[in-house]
Amino acid sequence: MVVRLRLQRFGRTHSPFYRMVAADARAPRDGKFLEIVGTYNPIANRAGIKEIRLKTDRLRYWISVGAQPSDRVAWILGKFGILPPPPQRFSLQKMIPKKDREKKE
Numbered sequence: 001m002v003v004r005l006r007l008q009r010f011g012r013t014h015s016p017f018y019r020m021v022a023a024d025a026r027a028p029r030d031g032k033f034l035e036i037v038g039t040y041n042p043i044a045n046r047a048g049i050k051e052i053r054l055k056t057d058r059l060r061y062w063i064s065v066g067a068q069p070s071d072r073v074a075w076i077l078g079k080f081g082i083l084p085p086p087p088q089r090f091s092l093q094k095m096i097p098k099k100d101r102e103k104k105e
Contacts, residue, residue, distance in 0.1 A: 003067040017041050020073060022062045056082060
């Protein structure tokens with residue numbers, strides 16, 4: 001059984017709230033899970049703070065037994081130093097217009 005650390009969506013339309021769960025990879029996104037390991041509220045409050053609560057000891061346990069984080073969960077865990085930050089998927093060279101790029105020869 002492959003265990004994934006992923007986000008489970010709750011909340012209303014245009015007001016998402018997520019639980020971070022350890023779940024079987026074959027289970028549906030909002031379906032059966034093994035354990036809740038944190039929460040994530042991407043909507044900033046009046047002070048401009050996005051709330052993230054993590055059970056770091058349980059997250060480290062699941063990672064130690066081979067649980068695989070989803071892309072977004074890996075990004076969150078990288079921000080908090082639980083995992084190394086994932087590599088960037090974009091190239092700074094491609095952000096410069098072609099006519100302004102330096103040619104490599």
